[in-house]
Amino acid sequence: MQNEEQIFLEKIDQEIKIEPRDWMPDAYRKTLIRQMSQHAHSEIVGMLPEGAWITRAPTLKRKAILIAKVQDEAGHGLYLYAGTETLNIGREEMIDQLLTGKAKYSSIFNYPTLTWADIGAIGWLVDGAAIMNQVPLCRCSFGPYSRAMIRICKEESFHQRQGFDILLTLSRGSNAQREMAQDAINRWWWPSVMMFGPNDDNSPHSAQSMAWKIKRFSNDELRQKFIDMCADQAKVLELTLPDKKLQWNEKRKHYDFGEINWHEFWNVVNGHGPCNKERMAARISAHENGAWVREAADAHAKKRRAREQQVA
Amino acid sequence: MNDLIEYTLHLADNVLVLGHRNSEWTGHGPILEQDIAISNIALDLVGQARNFYQYAAGMIGNEATEDSLAYLRNPGDFRNCLLVEQGKGDWGKTITRQFFFSAFQFLLFEHMRGSSDSTIAAIAEKSLKEVTYHLRWSSEWVVRLGDGTDESNRRMKIAIGELWDYTPELFIAAPYESACTNKAIAPDVSSLEEAWLERIRSVFAEALLVIPEHGATISGGKIGAHSAQLEFMLGEMQYLQREYPGNQW
Secondary structure: OHHHHHHHHHHOOOOOEEEOOOOOOOOOOOOHHHHHHHHHHHHHHHHHHHHHOOHHOOOHHHHHHHHHHHHHEEEEEHOOOOOOOOHOOOOHHHHHHHOOHHHHHHHHOOOOOOOOOOHHHHHHHHHHHHHHHHHHHHHEEHHHHHHHHHHHHHHHHHHHHHHHHHHHHHOOOOOHHHHHHHHHHHHHHHHHHHHOOOOOOOOOOOOHHOOOOOOOOOOHHHHHHHHHHHHHHHHHOOOOOOOOEEEOOOOOOOOEOOOOOOOHHHHHHHOOOOOHHHHHHHHHHHHOOOOHHHHHHHHHHHHHHHHHHHHH | OOHHHHHHHHHHHHOOOHHHHHHHOOOOOHHHHHHHHHHHHHHHHHHHHHHHHEEEEEEEHOOOOOOHHHOOOOOOHHHOHHHHHOOOOOOOHHHHHHHHHHHHHHHHHHHOOOOOHHHHHHHHHHHHHHHHHHHHHHHHHEEEEEEEOHHHHHHHHHOOOHHHHOOHHHOOHHHHHHHHOOOOOOOOOOHHHHHHHHHHHHHHHHHHOOOOOOOOOOOOOOOOOHHHHHHHHHHHHHHHHHHOOOOOO
16 A cells, blocks of 8 residues: 555656556545536536527627637536546536535526626636636646646637627727626626635645646635736626725736635535526526436337347 | 528528527536537538528528528517427427428438539538537437437337327428429428328337327418417527617627
8 A cells, every 4th residue: 555655656756647547645636626627517517597598699709709618618517527437436427416406506606697797797707717726727636627728728718809809899898898897897806706716824725736746836826816917807898796805916016806706606605606596597597408318318229239139 | 581591491491490590409408418519500400500590591582681580580480390499398399399390401401402402412411410410319309219218218109109199280381381392402201291191100110109199280380370389489599689779799
């Protein structure tokens, strides 16, 4: 055992990927199952707030882009479920954990999409924050996760650009459109800043994840990078971020920013956000309404195999 | 309006409306892989609609665009068949409708590749690959659900019963279709019915399903007489363009 653990730690140290058949500590496996399945669930639940605007997208081009984007998210969920399955857990079990509330998904998707501008704000801010978190995961020590993230990040950067483009169009449009864009940013900014999780001194799993090279940067480092990026991009949009304390700090070479409302953060994490119940209800309903379809597909596959064996 | 424009709008409306219906599944599909598949088909259909609308807009002139045609016409101006505007229903109904429509569209586009109108011919050629996949995918699902369990077979029979009477409209030429057939722009839809029925029968046979014996004909969509379903659908689809006229998005 000592020996296996040493081999594992040496691999981590030398930046050699850990693959599914390699020995790994139970806690490493558990951490990855938790993180990867949570990530997969976030992709799937994340289809809902944006999917709600597919039927109302204002032009055919925007409609086509939005369908493609939400479909990409389903694809990301699929790679991530498949990647997590290499850690010896089935997709059904993971979905069951989501639907029973045992597994979490990103809290950001518990906020509503009230106007078309929200689709822009999600692309720019939510996907922007996701990219900040995900780019370092391309170098994650677990091979399947790292490879899935490389593919996912390519598509995410396109998603972010389309969100920015929606907001830029609205910002340069009529007064009503500009107000719509500003209102969406006002509502999505702080929840996006919260996507990086608790402050470093309140993030109990972080140190171990950093040591295992699952995580490469701390929550607060990534959050600062995100805020710096958005503060500059907001100027291009000619829209403002809703933080009066946001200001460039020449000494730190970073933007200073205001206090995060951690009460809201934990409230939403613990199931009391504006849409937690609605999102879960939509997933449960899709799952339950699809049960007869899955059963039929299984039954047909079995019959087909039996018929083929008879012929052979 | 000239016949070619009206015919092009008919082709566009068919696929926009069906694409829209299919996109209602995105995020709500029964299996993740199939959520992706139905969204992909929705995307293909919206893409085909854009090609047809852009062509029609060019012929109409007067600042018409693909979006003014999709978003600013009233339900009575739409020329889609009634089949595509019906609600998505359960997965069985969505699959059955896709199968009926794709089997028709496959035959239509195969003939339309030889259209005397080079743009119509080119769109048909480009779309045929997609339609071939839609037909294969929906045929496989008809078999899976028909042959699967008693419950899935029962649901398929209900879906067929609900949709069957809308299928004859596909093969009854509207005046603009006949006019375009006379100019060798459009295939004669009535000539496609036999081959279509043959395809339906052969897939149904494998799926343990049968064509209803006493079918009727419900038609009118192709000449603008729609069910209430289309009005609701367009109300939702067109709302931003109607609420904020003249804005860029």
